[in-house]
Amino acid sequence: MARRPLTKVRKIASQQRSRATVDALVEATARILVKDGFDKASTNRIADVAGVSVGSLYQYFPGKEALVAAVIERHQHEIMQTVRGELAGVLDQPVEKAVRKLVAAAVKAHRVDPKLHRVLAEQIPRVGKLEKLERFNGENFTLFRTYLESRRDELLVDDLELASFVCVTSIEALTHNAVLHHSRMLSDAAMEALTDEVARLVIRYLKG
Amino acid sequence: MARRPLTKVRKIASQQRSRATVDALVEATARILVKDGFDKASTNRIADVAGVSVGSLYQYFPGKEALVAAVIERHQHEIMQTVRGELAGVLDQPVEKAVRKLVAAAVKAHRVDPKLHRVLAEQIPRVGKLEKLERFNGENFTLFRTYLESRRDELLVDDLELASFVCVTSIEALTHNAVLHHSRMLSDAAMEALTDEVARLVIRYLKG
Amino acid sequence: MARRPLTKVRKIASQQRSRATVDALVEATARILVKDGFDKASTNRIADVAGVSVGSLYQYFPGKEALVAAVIERHQHEIMQTVRGELAGVLDQPVEKAVRKLVAAAVKAHRVDPKLHRVLAEQIPRVGKLEKLERFNGENFTLFRTYLESRRDELLVDDLELASFVCVTSIEALTHNAVLHHSRMLSDAAMEALTDEVARLVIRYLKG
Amino acid sequence: MARRPLTKVRKIASQQRSRATVDALVEATARILVKDGFDKASTNRIADVAGVSVGSLYQYFPGKEALVAAVIERHQHEIMQTVRGELAGVLDQPVEKAVRKLVAAAVKAHRVDPKLHRVLAEQIPRVGKLEKLERFNGENFTLFRTYLESRRDELLVDDLELASFVCVTSIEALTHNAVLHHSRMLSDAAMEALTDEVARLVIRYLKG
DNA sequence: GATGAATGAGCGTTCATTCAT
DNA sequence: GATGAATGAACGCTCATTCAT
Incomplete structure (x- = not known):
């Protein structure tokens, strides 16, 4: 009986x-990505910033890609949360x-x-296999598409596939650009205004 | 006097x-970027493909960045053309x-x-300060803004700055995504349909 | 008194x-050496295959060399056996x-x-001072030398040291090559033929 | 006319x-192999010893293997010479x-x-594809085999394939061992004696 | 004793850039 | 100007070994 907890404690x-x-390691990778970009995120540097040896890095991640994926x-x-x-x-x-x-959620997502x-968004496509971000957008697309289906009678558009593409792409691009490139807009009021405007764009498109 | 024309000819x-x-060199860079991506575009390889020595490359361009900029x-x-x-x-x-x-022009631009x-668009942001692409969009933005100004009375929107942002960003994103990611849409008929749809999005937004 | 036997049992x-x-550990080392060669025989892998932690490996062996030596x-x-x-x-x-x-024994030894x-034989010399294999041949040499001494009168050769070297080296090389490189010879009949031939080589040399 | 020689000189x-x-680079590789063995022959070290940068090494050789092959x-x-x-x-x-x-030639070859x-001979087999040394022995084998064929009537042996194997293997092993492991034998007189003895071994085997 | 996470020197290799020719 | 051999810092990664638990 004496050893059980001990073992457990050790394991924990x-x-x-x-x-x-x-x-x-993941935190260090994120920090370096933000501060210096993908190309400067070498495994040795990541390990260094993480206060860990390269060896440890490779104990937990098969390579640089895996870290970025993480x-x-x-x-x-975090966005989902x-x-x-x-x-x-x-x-x-x-x-x-x-x-x-939906628009408000998109804005929130980009402010995380x-x-x-x-x-x-900008530097990762080159990694090739890392289509996680696209898959994410794919989910949005599907969700939106489903919604339009359920409201089809109220809508002015007839090709729902095309309409979904138009709406999701616009919402994503607008929030992305607003939040990431024009951060002067970041005041809450401005954000509110943007949300309104994007919603207006989409609603007018869908319902005239 | 005997040497002048000679010199001139030589010079020419x-x-x-x-x-x-x-x-x-520029052509070689473009070809390699398309075929193998930014990372494989080493200066030595570019010079090689261009049929020129690395030394010459550095005679005309201060570095890799300059080539990509070119x-x-x-x-x-070409797009402007x-x-x-x-x-x-x-x-x-x-x-x-x-x-x-405008929408048709955007589509055409993306098909060049x-x-x-x-x-x-995807791999170059890493190069740092190469905001040429953004400057390009800036021009579009200004042009569009000017146009809206001239038609302000007909429009449903009141913040023209914001409206320009919304329209230009949407048009750019939609044509970009359609042409570059969903190339199955590339049939002329489909392109027509897309153009119509994007125009509809913008017009309804502007005029209700 | 109650604890003595207990202690003893535990110790055993x-x-x-x-x-x-x-x-x-030794078994795991041997298996990896055979399956993947010296370079793939890392201490971590050996420990892993042995179902033991690296730490334990170093408890029993001072390093990789010692394992190979074992x-x-x-x-x-096993050959001796x-x-x-x-x-x-x-x-x-x-x-x-x-x-x-002797020749038959040499063949048998190589077939273990x-x-x-x-x-x-091939990959270990790199380890440096591991002359165990040579020591083994040394024993053969001594045995053979002793035998020749005892039969010196019957023999055609006069430098027994040299003759021993010639015989032992030839026997070793021939059986080694036959068994390890020309394994198509491995049928029992072929082995018999080889044994005969090698014996003939040595006997003619010793007795004309 | 003035530039031709210049060009030529430049090229030369x-x-x-x-x-x-x-x-x-080749010389440095050889020196390191001799002094410290295969494992210590890292590309950086080779370049260093050669008084050349690693980059240059890779300009001329695709990797370590290629250097060893060279x-x-x-x-x-040199042996052929x-x-x-x-x-x-x-x-x-x-x-x-x-x-x-033949025996004298084998001895000479090993003394180069x-x-x-x-x-x-000892450390290279692991490279796998590098069977250059074996191919070399293959040539010896073929040569010897051909010779035996031409003299078949004088010979006591009947399986010439087997006899060639026996002779070539023995000659190679004996000269190799004598020269490389028992270098105390290296006096010219001793070498002479060895040559005689090996020749005797082979001749008695072939002719009784 | 046993564990396995951690270490870090060192490996093979690439590539932007320089400079003697 | 043109050349391309040479450079060397830096990369991604491995593995024998140590040591806190």
């Missing part, structure tokens, strides 16, 4: 140690409200960690 | 040679027609060299 | 455990018989674990 | 520079003379650069 201790190392995953997780509630009842709501909520979001 | 000859070398410039020049006429009378035309023309455009 | 138990660990020792032990009887009465027998027996033998 | 100059670099080639070239004449008339000569010449030969 090492798990904590591992976890801390992994977290430090950063992306973490970022998306923030946005989830926002999108809950959306499917049951009238177009005006639903669209406004704007600098990181920008780097991920 | 050498100027032509220089020009040819520069062109070959490619961007050339690409924009293609689009210029399209936008000529636009300022004098009614909203419906003007917007349609889509693969190159994609690479430039 | 742990000795057994130690023995098992050591064996597992494998060599074990291999030689197999060959010992073969060489028992050899000293009392006439040249023809004795030589034939040919793949391991080959790896040890 | 650069060819000489290249040649010198390549030679320095060393092997050079070594074999030394041995060629020795084997010229051999096919037309009587067994005694021919065998003696014994330490290097040893390293190449």
